[in-house]
Amino acid sequence: MNLRVIILFLCLLVLVDCRKMHRFRLERRSHRHHKVPHAHMHIEFRNALRRKYGYTPLRTVNAVNVTSNSSKGVVLSEPLINSYDTNFFGIVSAGDQPFTMQFDTGSSDLWVPSSHCKFCIKQCGTKFFRESKSKAFRSSRVPFSITYGSGSVKGIVASDEVGFGDIKIRNQGFGLVNISDSCSVFDGIAGFAFQELSMTDSVPPFQQMIDQQLVEQPIFSFHLKSGSRDGGSLILGGSNSSLYYGPLTYTNVTEAKYWTFKMDFIEVHGKSSRRCESGCKAIMDTGTSLIVGPVMDVLYLNKAIGAEHNSTFDLYLVDCSSISQLPIIVFGIAGKEFYVKPQTYVIVYQDFCFSGFMDMRGLTHWIIGDVFLRENYVEFDWARKRMGIAPAV
Template identity: 80%
Template sequence: MNLRVIILLFCLIVLVEGKVHRFRLQRRSHRHHKVPHAHLHLQFRNALRRKFGYTPLRTVNAVNPTSGDKGGVVLTETLKNSYDTNFYGDVSTGEQSFTMQFDTGSSDFWVPSSHCKFCKKCGNKFFRESHSKTFQTDKIPFTITYGSGSVKGIVASDDVAFGDLKIQKQGIGLVNISDSCSDFDGICGLAFQPLSMTGSTPVFQQMIDQKLVEKPIFSFHLKSGSSDGGSMILGGSNSSLYYGPLTYTNVTEARYWTFKMDFVEVHGKGSRRCEGGCKAIMDTGTSLIVGPVLDILSINNAIGAQHNATFDLYTVDCSTITQLPVIVFGIGDKEFYVKPHTYVIVYQDFCYSGFMDMRGLTFWIIGDVFLRENYVEFDWGRQRIGIAPAV
């Protein structure tokens, strides 16, 4: 069984005029499409629980591109889509190129080091200290846990570049130990400073401080169904990528991108959850939509999904996808929709629901299932999230 495909399946990570830089990406091959073994799905669940501060389980139970007068650029990075569950692009550090997942659910920037034997076995690129003239480190240790696993290493600093946009002396993590493979080399965290495990200033805060971006805003336009994953825009938004105006909701806790969600319901089924509002996190580093057990059970029952005890997920009859109802999300007094061809993940003749529960979770994690239907702007300066239906 191909471990890289397994981790891909469950990992929880345009064209504009003006000052725009584009990136050339290479697709990695995936020859196997096998359903993961149950114990690997449990590992994924446990890692996700650790990422959001819950004790792991021991058993499984049933940019508008304008020319600004403040300097800086609006940069668009083309993203690669891997099975509608991973979105990543190229970034360089110490003038060495890496594929990075852009994760609003974490705050650290890390790449594999030359000492990470497991990373090399996974086929990931690794950082060579001797190849960088700007590398520095005090060898302070760190540990970070994600939905896809955990990493350990030392804190360092080096220049980090997105095309011609170069951050000087960015705090980075050099990973020496990892417990899982992924289709990308490292992670670029886009959440706030208090969430940093390396104690480093987050990448986007550095862009603002060093006056590299036109506006203190970044945006995501994710695509489904092909290797073209859409784009990430640094320094602004692109109004040609969404319909109507953006609806804004304030960040309620500047660690994750936390906000108040009004409700979630299955259209026409009378199964509204999160009634009266609840806490939610917008997380580009999580593939699915994760919520409290009873809420997810209600939604999956309403769409006719059946619990599969072997894999501890909800499967869907692939032949019924076109007949399934739309899921409605209430945010900022507006309604946003996710269609069944987006919330059902398809692997050959195996289809499963993009709504996953997590025991003990009292809030919602809004991942790529939502972002593949809706354009999302992350306004760092005003600490708010803007949402509109994506083109």
């Protein structure tokens, strides 16, 4: 087993009402179809994630249940593809041209590669936008630049019709990428955070869906599943109570930029390991695969689950044969407890296993990524600025 290849893969960390209902099955993409990350190491991902959240790198290595009586808009279950349980993405069209996109609640912009992005096309093999194929395409010629956990992109701002299934957004602003420094398993990104975070000064796609009365409710929901061909769904315009147990527990957004909320605590069940004990800031980020937190807190949690730090790869490794004996992780949110099993928080790649808890030096809050969402259903209520959480089916 070549650990370097595995670490390269890691750097990719970082969707029927009888009137009009569309339901899709999600697929777990075969490994042979994955694009191998291009020349990125785990530390480089860590530094890029720091930039995404406003920190300067410290190191130089770089069946849907409708709950509204509204007659306007639809509820749509968007298909996702599950890549190694660390990336979830689906199909979005721009100018009637399909692209695979990651649905990212940690950013607010939508972008696709342009025909001028030679790196995207030749090195990554991504699809690219053809301006001549769309009559509705408009270019503002305004430049933009965005940095994500997986790398950065630059280009110009444009607009066109953008489609999520049969939901067609008119005049959606998006980035047309001319320069990129990394490859991903998807072509582009569709941001689901609030407009204040937009780097292209565009109205985010979900806000456009609301403004153009394309969705039945100002709500979208994520149901992610691990290790099966049916990988989960992004539900646009509603929620599905058959995909979670019990009632939703709501927590308010404390800053309408990211999906920021107050977390009560995080701990290893049955051990004196509680962190964030008096409450702390957290961000629900579907564009981040792991749980990311302050250095000492993550060190404490990893020690409590028996994970050992590997200085070569800057990862906490776990004995693959011990996963079933490891403890459950408990998240306290809005006075309730939510759980993540070791089979979910330990990332397994063949005979290589590592902890799903990663530190980030200088970080004082938590970034709650797909490790949590693969166990817990999350409803994002755009209008009320809150999130509803329940154990996922």
